[in-house]
Amino acid sequence: MKRNGGRETPDGVRYPHIALDVLGQCHSSACVELGNTRVICAVHHPQQLVDEYRGSRGRVACTVRRSASAGSHSAGSAQPSVVTPEKDMSLALEGVAEEVVILEKIPQLLVEVVVEILAEDGGVWDAVATSMSAALVSGGFEMHDLFSACGSALLSDGAVVLDPDAAEESNAQASALVCVMLNSGEICYARHQGSCEPGTVLELVSSAMKGCLSRKSAITTQLINHPIL
């Protein structure tokens, strides 16, 4: 089967290209391209928590914004609504960041993370998680592990594909997404959409985990080769 991004097999993944420190005004930033999906993540300078006192732990606040021209989802909506998929993604990413970043090292500090989705062709969660992990690492925040995400989809012909693009995502019967720490293999976030049998859900999740860990060498190599880190 012929797939997007030069892939031939159902378990082929698109490997991310990471560019660090792409924005000059932020504390740290990362740009990740995954096929035709492009995401920029910026971490602002940490600021004192003013409105809320968090004791001995800091806080990571995340905002995900989608460019209006990023994908084809904005064709039907004339006005931006209050409840968006980006809001769900930002809340989930805050939970992931609380698990990964050692918040006791930054007490009473607020770390603001802004993610901008510039171009979208499936794999948005993969690119966003990878860029956020790269931006936090290059910003010098102590973390337990790197993290990344991968999706998998059950197509209408019964095939399970890894890292679906936009066409495969829209035609899928069910899809799963897993956000995994790369070295320890612990799952930070998992999501399933659609309807299928319980055995297929397990197959989707395990395929997504396999795809996530297969990108580990590509991600760590690009981060290690950066002159700052």
Place this chain on the structure above:
Amino acid sequence: MSLPPATGAVELGSFKQHVIRLLTQSKRLDGRPFDSIRVPHILYENRQDTKINRVLASTLYTDDTGTCVNCIVTGVFGPPPPQHPEEGRLTVEVTAPFFPGYSAFQIEGTLHELARFVRSTIISCLDLTELCVISGEACWVLRVELIVMNADGGLRAATLHAAVAALHNLTLPKARLPSGDVVESRCLCFHRIPVAATIGLCGTAGSMQFLLDTNAAEESVADVLLTVVIDETDGIVSFLHHGRFPLLLPHLTDAIDMVASHGAALRSAILKSSNLPQ
């Protein structure tokens, strides 16, 4: 009027004092002469392989000191405006997502003003009747989205250059209307190509210093800010003046001459990459 400069860990007041001290010594923060511009670089992105997007053009504007503007043009069919049935529609939207959250409220007015400036300047240089498909029924609705990644002064010039680079020689593709009529592909052309620069004036004791192509730090300390937009014949397309005191006519003509002397360099930098074969 301008986005706040990125001072890092330095307080804004101390930063301004430092810039003022440099200007009294005839120096600028980035070491440029007073009458030099930062030459823009336009990256034109070819995204024709992704058919699901309605993106017609995508350009990335950068200059030497870090101003970065991403311009994305999308097009759909829609009804023409009622007051001008023979014209198309053009909307401009400017966003700056990478500024800190506490300054999002104060920069919103600046971004709206930027969008109005870019739209009015483009409309005065572009014939909107070229976007008309069927008079009174169907037209192209172009949406220009400008994402300010990094802001280092001269935002009006930067956003205008990014939008002009994306819209010049834009190919409106061959498409089919919902009624079944086939619309042939068309090339969008400017009848005059605007270039812009921001000039800051610092009034010290008796003398007036012109700073061409100000950065964000100089905009925060300048007494007067001028934005000059000219075309190929050095005609004035647009002129904006904000300041604490009025200016005499020789100052205005000197400012226009400063921009006109760099107009050819700016225009070639904007249009050269756009004409590359895709």
